[in-house]
Amino acid sequence: MTTTTAPEEKAVATSAGLNQQVRDYVERVRGGELGALPAVIGLIVLCTVFAILSPVFLSPVNFANLFTQGAGVTVIAMGLVFVLLLGEIDLSAGFASGVCAAFLGVLLTNEGWPWYAAVLAAMLVGVVIGLIIGWLVAKLGIPSFVVTLAAFLAFQGVVLILLDEGTNISIRDSVILAIANENMYPWLGWALVVVGVLAYAGLQLLNNRRRAARGLVADPLSLIAVRVGALAVASGFAVYVLNLERSRNPGVISLTGVPVVVPIILVLLLVWTFVLRRTRFGRHIYAVGGNAEAARRAGINVDRIKISAFVICSFMASVGGIIAASRANSVDPNTGGSNVLLFAVGAAVIGGTSLFGGKGRALDAVLGGAVVAVVINGMGLMGYSSSVKYVVTGAVLLLAAGVDALSRKRASASGRR
């Protein structure tokens, strides 16, 4: 039992607490709970290497490119986290995003629907796809690997049908195009930073106060300060760089501000983090991923949880498809194809989500998505051929899965000491 409810332990919780927290963290990492560490280290190493090899890499233009390049994959990865948390896989997420993007293109351009109706329809298609896959996996009991592999093949065909055997549908709607091609006013970027940091600090302090008032172990104020400080520095730096002029010819056209996809990803990140960490539904997702039998005995409807995870995954794929269509200004048979799925799975796993289920966060998709974006972008700048890109991408995915498997081994070895 914890004895930290004793008053004398609470009194020292401020300064000694940070040291203790750091020690606990080191112990957790040694025990195999790596968390975000591989992604952060990978990001630093990759950025350093590319910055040395290619001077363009660190330019403001390229920095902004990273966000729009990684956005689609990050969003799809965020949905995949839910499926991976259950220990399942969705191989069809890439082409599901393609199908949704094709619906969007057909409805917008060919049928002349307003953008909001087309977006809603595309998202609805995603939800329906998720319902069907989830039902087949949960109720019929077909392994998700097989169901989604079948869907992976079938959806390629569906995209071709929707696009009349491979024609390219261009997107002309200004709202949809704005998602991946426009930027926010610079002042709005700064406002976002200030509001975000203040809200984060406020929530953390409130939580700390509430727990301390009830005599529970609360995070030390110093740790909160470190977290808030890190968020302020990182977001402040990003917005500063994104607000620099990055047009080659500023006299003719000015190009500044945070890309519009960034706040979209942030909102999705906040929503799914809230769902996973603060709601009963999120808790049950973790429970089913950790021990489905225990969850079932605890009265949790395991089938319902499984189906909803696939629905969330395909829904997020539809959002990813919309972003991809916006970025390419068009929909073609390759939208969501080639290695989008591999990148998305890689992003989730690199970020720290386990392929074995039960471990993962929405944030993992963003961290891993950043790594993937840096790899794609950096290799593009270096002018490698696609053959090298494929090999490197495969290697990165394998490396991430290897780290996952090793840390799991380590955790079970140290956990059952």
Add this chain to the structure above:
Amino acid sequence: MSTAPVLELRGIDKSFGPVQVLHDVAFSVYPGEVTALVGDNGAGKSTLVKCIGGIHPFDSGEYYFEGRQVHVSGPRDAAALGVEIVYQDLALCDNLDIVQNMFLGRERKRGLVLDEDTMEEMAAKTLVGLSVRTVKSLRQHVSSLSGGQRQTVAIAKAVLWNSKVVILDEPTAALGVAQTAQVLELVRRLADKGLAVVLISHNMNDVFAVSDRIAALYLGRMAAQVKTSDVTHSQIVELITAGRSGELGLQNGKEATA
């Protein structure tokens, strides 16, 4: 010494297809006592427990709880009565912490959000009430706990809900010597707090160390239900292996009143 049984089964029959697993079984559990349920492999211990827990419906027989006849048709009914079963394979989620496991499926909410603080307080209170002091933090993952600690969490989870009957399916089977002693101590404390505890065990040392009564099943029949102080080790072993021991046990297929 004790008053009326809190849970009583009479004339329970249970078949799986052509195989009759339980024959006319009577079983009583008293508050404040540890009742050991013993029997060889296949004697019907697990089936009996699952009938009590509402997982298997029984074919015929009567189920009394606190003197009233009740109908238990599912695990939820049993839980509503205050009957909790701690299974051998524990049913804990490794990737969740102690508090999360104890409230699994019955989480407290404040509006839309989980009420973590209240849950943590209640979990802490329960563990203190059971005099459990071996756990470092309530927020550590179950994967980092020892076998004895896991068993403790599983038992605490069962006690959290003001349960009246706690059934433990071989709680010490996979534990070392020190941890076994720890868990047995906890079992004794549960009974001393007034709960009715059913302990399924193959280990005669455990049974004699902690139980007040022993119920021995033999090939699906209740061979005898006796006070632990009235019998010896070898009598119980005979009851388990042969169904009878001198005057005790089944006489010509019928149960002798012990």
